[in-house]
Amino acid sequence: MRFHRDPISVAEAQRRILAFAGKNKVEHVPLTESEGRRLAEPIRATNDVPHFPKSPYDGFAVRAEDTAGASLEKPVELEVVGAIACGDAPDFTVGKGQAARIMTGAAIPEGADCVIMFEMTTENEARVEKVVGVKKEMKAGENVIEVGEEKKSGDLLVEAGKRIGPGEMAILATFGYAEVPVYQLPRIGILATGSELLMPEEPLRYGKIRNSNSYMTASQVRQAGGIPVLYGNLQDDPDEAVERVLTILEETDMLITSGGVSVGDFDIMVEVFKRLDVDLLFNKIAMRPGSVTSAARYNDAFIFGLSGNPGACFVGFELFVRPLLQAMQGKPETGLKEMEAVLGVDMKKPSSFPRYVRSSWKIEDGKAVVYPVGQDKSGVVTNITDANCLMCIPPGGSGVAKGDTVTVLMLPYNVGE
Amino acid sequence: MRFHRDPISVAEAQRRILAFAGKNKVEHVPLTESEGRRLAEPIRATNDVPHFPKSPYDGFAVRAEDTAGASLEKPVELEVVGAIACGDAPDFTVGKGQAARIMTGAAIPEGADCVIMFEMTTENEARVEKVVGVKKEMKAGENVIEVGEEKKSGDLLVEAGKRIGPGEMAILATFGYAEVPVYQLPRIGILATGSELLMPEEPLRYGKIRNSNSYMTASQVRQAGGIPVLYGNLQDDPDEAVERVLTILEETDMLITSGGVSVGDFDIMVEVFKRLDVDLLFNKIAMRPGSVTSAARYNDAFIFGLSGNPGACFVGFELFVRPLLQAMQGKPETGLKEMEAVLGVDMKKPSSFPRYVRSSWKIEDGKAVVYPVGQDKSGVVTNITDANCLMCIPPGGSGVAKGDTVTVLMLPYNVGE
Incomplete structure (x- = not known):
């Protein structure tokens, strides 16, 4: 393990991280809890859409052959034998000379082969109950949405790795995904270093400042689909530091620290890396801000040593931690x-x-x-x-x-x- | 109350909604739970930043007058009387002919008035312990970040109504907001209408489709900062519908329905609006899709009747419900x-x-x-x-x-x- 500093490019640093990025385990969550999660499997149509021949308009389902010769001047009169609302499974047949009143989205009844819109009928001017005049010649299939016309069973609708938002929720519900396969959310331990740090609830003391990086990072983690777990501030004691880091790695999937990675007198994370004999991925990146950003592997876990400077800490997360969180949750293309x-x-x-x-x-x-x-x-x-x-x-x-x-x-x- | 349909513009519909939009109550939540919420008060600096004179570099805090005549060739030698790490409150004074080792971010000790970077000293070549050679003439105030130089106590940092993300979290933590004043999250009841609708977990039946709008809307609500509460599907029974709507309005801040608002035979929400004698805001908008989108007030609550068509339901939420949710949470500028x-x-x-x-x-x-x-x-x-x-x-x-x-x-x- 070498602790001298060889600056590498941002792209190379990202490659070194992603080389070790494995996908999280898959879990099934109820549809209503799946929002914001990433799909562990592609969503496919589980049935044809529509799965029954369907009317796109309010009107009458009729047999095209019965409308031969119909015109505005000479409507063809048909006997109305029933009405079909949305959701009805029609239990009758439209025979010769007959029609069925039908609503938008309702199933075409047996016997009928087209739908004429209300506007082209005598709907509002009917002189005789149970009779409707059709004012236009129709073709078979006209105004009928056929089975599978919109989607075929098996069609790929959403790729795996996509984050579930309104559109994905609608599709999942449409195709009966009451339980949704998603990647588990990574639990991310967050630890600030530096004996100058106070907690937000502490009063200021001369020479000290409050820890802000941990709370900023927590928000970044959450918005990138992780669960942040805050572990407070680490004082500059190497024995305690090593113990805390090991505890956090037992309780979480990954550790993000801020501070303690530069070349100053009290750079605790450099010491922790040495004592744990980590596999260092990099400790210097050719970038501003955040050139001292470090990353290491310890057993199967990542430790990120982000800069203590808030701006550099922010950028370090976006460039290096976000792609890893995306990859762990199955996003095919990582990075901003x-x-x-x-x-x-x-x-x-x-x-x-x-x-x-x-x-x-x-x-x-x-x-x-x-x-x-x-x-x-x-x-x-x-x-x-x-x-x-x-x-x-x-x-x-x-x-x-x-x-x-x-x-x-x-x-x-x-x-x- | 008129139920005939006068199409109004999208802008007019938005105006009619916002005319009744009041801000939610304010609550205080712990900093770690404030992410994604909207600030109920502006964030102001609660102290000067820095609140003590601070070194921007690793180096030595010295008295500028002691460095007169110093050069690369003829360094001025000073006695090192102490070291100040980040977070230390220095308990000694730098006197004439003296220097203190100082770290980036640490407090300038009394007596010193400037900081010389390590690179311009004999730091790494000191022949005598406790002595450092200064290779450059310094001016008083050089490399010192003065009290309040970055922010003054009372400075406005973030406006009220802003959603809390990583940057806001960092500022809140910096200034000691352990509890954060935010607007309460609106609870939004969501109800689908139409006897053709099945729940996502139900097998398909001929003529029927699964409810997708409620799940889509729930995701939109959540991403707009609301708490969605799903109430399933309403069958086409007016008595039951009125009762369900009243129950939902008791349990939530607002009701969003989808379907049942057009001019068809079974448009249940039109009937519910009539029976409740709601104050109709609009029931026809000059737009596609979603021209039948309706909104009403009942007592102090909003009822939105979005279209049953998924695309129109989506658009109706974004144009009419989102601005209201934003206004309720104090966002100054509403809309997309x-x-x-x-x-x-x-x-x-x-x-x-x-x-x-x-x-x-x-x-x-x-x-x-x-x-x-x-x-x-x-x-x-x-x-x-x-x-x-x-x-x-x-x-x-x-x-x-x-x-x-x-x-x-x-x-x-x-x-x-």
Whole structure:
């Protein structure tokens, strides 16, 4: 195990993580509890749609041959032998010279082969009860939705790995998935390091600040489909640290820490990694912020050492933890969705590493334009509240200029809601 | 109360709903349970940030006057009188000719007025213990983050009504909000109507279909911050219907029904509205799909009668129920976020009403382009699974053509995740 620092690219770091990403176990949950989960199997049509010939309109089900010669001037009169509401299984046959009143979505009765809309009948002007005049010649099959016309039994409707939202819920219900196969939610232990940290409920003390990374990370974990488990703040005692880390790994699927990974005097996670003799995946990434982001495997579990800087911690989660959580829950394509956008302002800060800047994109004159959010300088997290993307600025040169095209990684926060 | 149908515009329908929208009660929840809720009060800084003068680097805290004349060739030697880690409240003073080792984020000790980075000292080459050589002249205040430099106590950080995500969690934790004031979640009763409907767990029967709208709506409600309460399917019996509706209104804040609102023979909600003598807000909207969407007030509660057609039910929720749920939870701007996009295909279907087409937008060559999803014709809901927006097509003429600019309402589904 080497603890010196070889910076690797973001893409290489992601590859090293995903190489060990296994899918979670599958469990079956009731339909009403499946929202937000990821499908462990594709959804297929379990029956033809419709599964009975169906009327698309309110009207009369008739035999096309009986309407020969019908016209506005000379309606053909048919005997009304019944009415079929939605949900009825018609228990009669439409014979020669007969018609059945039928509602939208109702099953076509035996004998009938087409549906004439109310508007083309004498429905509202009938002189004799139980008789309807048809004002138009019909063809067999006209206004009948045939069995399987919309979907065939077995048709693939939604791919495995898709997150269940309104559309998926509707399909699952339609096809009788009262129980839904989904991937288990990963349980993620979250631990902050640093003896300078107070809990949110503690009063401030000179020199100390409150832990914010754990709560931010918990929200990111939840929105990425994990269950966050908060383990408070770790003081800078290596023996205690090793013990806490081992306990957390027993109780959860993964540990995310923040802080303690740089090269300072009191970098506890570096010491923990050494004492546990972890399999280090990386401890330096060619990126800003968050170059000290570390990841390791211990037995079959991941330990992420995110930066203690809130902005870097946020970015580290999005670039490295999110793809893993997606893969564990069966999402075929991992990582944040990419798009191109035009830079709305100059970003002239030179950097030897690629930069991932918390930003906001919007459409201006039909074009995607992206702006950094808040003061770029500030270490505080207030600008995360406005970010809907990370802007990727390539290294070298003197930064990028207004009007340049940049790649943008779309965040799921601050979108439509 | 009039039950004839006067079509009103979508905007007018939204106005009539919002005219009655009151904010929910405020409750305080623990920070860890506040994620996804909407803030009932703005978040303000409860202290200066930093609240003590702080070092932005690892280095030595010194007195600028002591560094006069220091250079790479002629470092000034200072006595190291202590070390300050993050979180320490320094209990000593840096006097004339003295220095204190200091870590990033640690408090500047009394007496010192600047910080020199390790790189500009003899840190790694010290010949004498407890002595450090400073290789550069410093100015007072250099590399010191002053009290309140990032945020002042009382600064507005996040507006009321904002949904709590990772950035908001970080800020709440930073400023000691162990309990967070949020709006109560509205409880939404959901009821499907139609004797053709089966429950998802029931086997298919001829002429019948399974209820999918309730499950779709439940997902929409949850993602809009409500608590869905499913009440199953209502059969077409008016007495029972009235009783069920009254029970649901006692147990929830609002009722959403699907189906039973058109002009057919068995439109149960029309009958329920009549018997309860509701205050009808509207029962016809100039839009496709979902022109029969209805809304009413009964005592202080809303009843929404969404269309039984799944696509129309989906759109009806997004246009009319979502803004109300947002307003009840204090969101200042209600409704789906709008943007302009270029149409990627011809949509030549003429319509006398504005159309809201389930669609997907993406960026192509830097421009936002929008495409309808799935077969436009299909009444099935399979295309909702791919939609990330509703495309608004104005009425009249012969539809819109590829390349035309259209307004797009962004949905919070199928975004980054």
